[in-house]
Amino acid sequence: MSPPLALRPHRLLLACVLAGLAAGSLDLLYVFVFHGLRGVSPLRILQYIASGLQGSAAFEGGAASAALGAAAHYFILVVAAGLYLAASRRLPWLVRSAAMAGVAYGLAIHLVMNYVVVPLSAVKVGNPALLSQITNLLMHLFVIGPTLTLVLRRVAWRSPPG
Template identity: 55%
Template sequence: MTTTFPASRHSPWYWIVLGGITLGTLDLLFACTFWGVLRDVAPERILQSIAAGVQGKAAFEGGIASAALGAACHYLIATMMVLAYHLASTRWAALAERVVLYGLPYGLLLYAAMTYVVVPLSNAPQPTKVYPSWTVASIIMHALFGVICAWFARRARQYG
């Protein structure tokens, strides 16, 4: 079943960027809440850990500037995740038509790519301890993030 929406004047880029902002914000809320409750980690530190992908350990001494870089990197990556799904959906329309069916595995693919490719290849210090609760929560959240990517990609296709 396909849901129809009223006509929109927005370009595909509007939906892709809005999807990246939505995805990035929800992911930051998730990470900041999880680590804030579990380990009393400040949001600035979370953003610095993202900046560490570029700056390495120096990000943790870079204050608000490193946190801002981390936020910029985070939202750029989130937007690229939505864009990638959108581009794939222009070739395979079913990806945009069945957002849950294809969005869930896309989210799992994102989790695997970030965990096993992007972060290890970045300048960020590698984790020294595994937190099973973080791993499980991250897998679940990334599956949901995939659905968000798919939904915004569908909007971009429908109204772009």
């Protein structure tokens, strides 16, 4: 596979956006189902995400706060895709072994979110149940990370025209 086309930055941006949308949508689907089975609405989940920026006021912000939560969620994953793409330009094995690298990147995202981003945000963190912690980690390892890396490989990297 050749490196990403440096002369076509719009393709690289498209790759990051598509990877972020794919991984973010799968993550939200998981969260909506997992917490929905426990009686939490998608609106409330998205408001919880927005509370990272707005604090407890997010829960009084209705659909506007939910939209902010969705935008923040996708923004974080588009940025994560961009960071991976930038690293992959210097480390070609990240492209060759995208699935395995995706598992490692999923772990990295999980650790950064749980031990850096969330603690620095305005969100009130409770003590999540063990099942929630385990399924969240598994989602990052086997869905979020690999989805990001495999979509990036498919869209941003391609063989030269024949």
